[in-house]
Amino acid sequence: MATATELRRSLWVLVAAATLTVMAGAILGPIVPQIQRELGVSGAAAGLIITTHGGVIVLASPLVGSLVDRIGPRRPFVGGLLVYGLGGGAGLVVDSYYPLLASRVVLGLGTAGVYTSITVLIYELYEGQAMERALGYRSSANSAGAAVWPLIGGAAGALAWNAPFGVYLLALPLGLLAAATIPDTRSSSDADDAAADGSGRSDETSGGIAELLAVFRDRPALPLVYVLYFGANALLYVIVVFYPQFLAGIGVTASLDISLYLAANGAAGGVSALAYDRLLRYGGRSTLVGAAFVLWTAGFGIATVVGTAVGAALPVILFGLGLGLVFPSTFAWVEAFAPADRQGQFSSYVASFGYTGQFLSPVLFGALVPFAGVEGVFAAAAAVAGVAAVGLGAHRFRGG
Template sequence: MATSTQRRRTLWVVVAAATLTVMAGAILGPIVPQIRDELGVSGSAAGLIITTHGGVIVLASPLVGSLVDRIGPRRPLVGGLFVYGLGGGAGLFVDAFLPLLASRVVLGLGTAAVYTSVTVLIYDLYEGQAMERALGYRSSANSAGAAVWPLVGGVAGSLAWNAPFGIYLVAVPLGLLAAATVPEMTASSDGTDTAANGSGRADGAERGGGGVLAVFRDRPALPLVYLLYFGANALLYVIVVYYPQLLSGIGVTSSLRISLYLAANGAAGGVSAIAYDRLLGYADRSTLVLAAFGLWAGGLATATVVGTAAGAALPVVLFGLGIGLVFPSTFAWVEALAPPDRQGQFSSYIASFGYTGQFLSPVLFGALVPLAGVEGVFAAAAAIAGIAAVGLGTSRLRGAAS
């Protein structure tokens, strides 16, 4: 059986790897203008350096998930970390747009492997409150990465335009550490996953089970969980994309000052995520998600009326606190609802829906800017969060009444 020390070491590898999935795009945000100028391309083309990996993740994650189900999460995690490091670090040596774009495709493949493997490893190695705690740590690491990596990228970019690409190489030694510490998962005769050094999943269930639509039909709550994650990421990117524009309207234009607001959003998410398993001692997941909807609605609505730099901190803090409750709840629900022998496949859809939400957010909300301004974007986002709160609250009341 895996010892508590082995699980603890694996957890910290998993947490470190989780920050890299956020770093994939966040670390380059501050240097997009430098990429544009150095490579002689348009601003939109330079932006593709940040967004291309996300599209690759959406397409590649289901394939990675199927691979994880066949061979276990350890080897895709280790291999994904090496691919991530080499694909991201290639930017140190590339000085032309198309080769740099190709390296971002490689980065996307590595990120997809890391994202899904990390999720399934948590499912396989931890149970009950230990799993909830690990999911909270994973979400906290994501939030911390969202707060820290843009600042690191900005500092590195002040040294040289391509210096931030070198930071991706941290994934290579992390891959070596994962190879040395993460246990191999094997399938036992009854269809459960077991760690090669002794322990693993305890929820035996028969393998196989129909297509995706059949699973959704048998588990109607599962697509709603994916929709929740899609919506959470779409609203998160309302903050990422449009809050800097809102800040400029109240005189906050420095890139450093703007990054501090985004860092506050990530830090708030880290605080609530780290407390997630303890909060479950007082309320169930749906209650925490309902609270998150309330925090989002209040924070996004407040954003439409802020008039001072100090007051502008409140909306991002409220939104971040909600994110820290929703993300681990999503992962926990998928673990509970997905077929036990297809955790890789169905956890991979979390990444696909999340990155699709990030990608579509500017498309969906951007159409409001010419009509209602940036404030209209936040008003619409607040209304969506409010409708979600009413819908979930009504559903809970009906369930209690029945």
């Protein structure tokens, strides 16, 4: 059993690692044009440097989840940090496109290991309100990373086009710190025995689609949690992808100015996530998620009519406040609904659904731009959030 001191120390290591999962793509956003010029590739090819790791996370996360269920989360967490640092930091010395793209695949594998292992470590190290608080801190760290890392990436890119890749190396000392501080949550001998003979957890996680569907049938709320996380990430990338275009239409074109709006979104999410466990005292997770839907509906609705640079700050702040309520609720619901001996597997689907939502968002909403403009995208996003708010409210009303 971990001591209170070990738990506090572990929490800060987990929080620090949580910012890295956001940094994986965010830190390179400001230097995409520089990558394009230096490597002599198209804008779409340069964009793949940012998005490739997300596709790897979608595919690799279920495998990582099964590994976590078999041997526990500590070793995949430490190993994931080391792989993350090596894969991301390789950009410092790679000066051609395809090797750089390959390094992003390695980065994705490391990120998948870190992302899912953080979730299960929180489940296994903390209980009750302490777990809710840790999940809130984790989401707050994600939001803070979304606010800060692009600014750091832009500043480092001013020194050299590949300088931002050096920031990934922070994962290496953090991995060593994790190895020294994160306690084992399971008996190492049990984990080694399970890994050696393929018994125990691995049997539970290898049942295929039929067993997965059986779990969803017995726990019908669980797939809805994944849909919630998919939708939240899809709406987040409506902000990330389309808000800069909207800002250009009202005269905000400087990259630093645009980054401040996105930073405000992340900062707002960080504030609400920090208060998450205290807000639960005034209403359950469904209440907080319902409040987030209302905030999102209002934020996107305002974005369809606002026409000033000052007024344009309000929609991103409202969206960020909602995001800080939805993300920790998602992870807490997975812990509550998933089978206790398969939490690695089922928490890994959160990452897969989230990154799929990010990837598909420009496709799903971008189709509206030729017909309705960016304002039409925001109107559609407001409608999605509004329907979700009404649906959740109706479900709670019927349930008493």
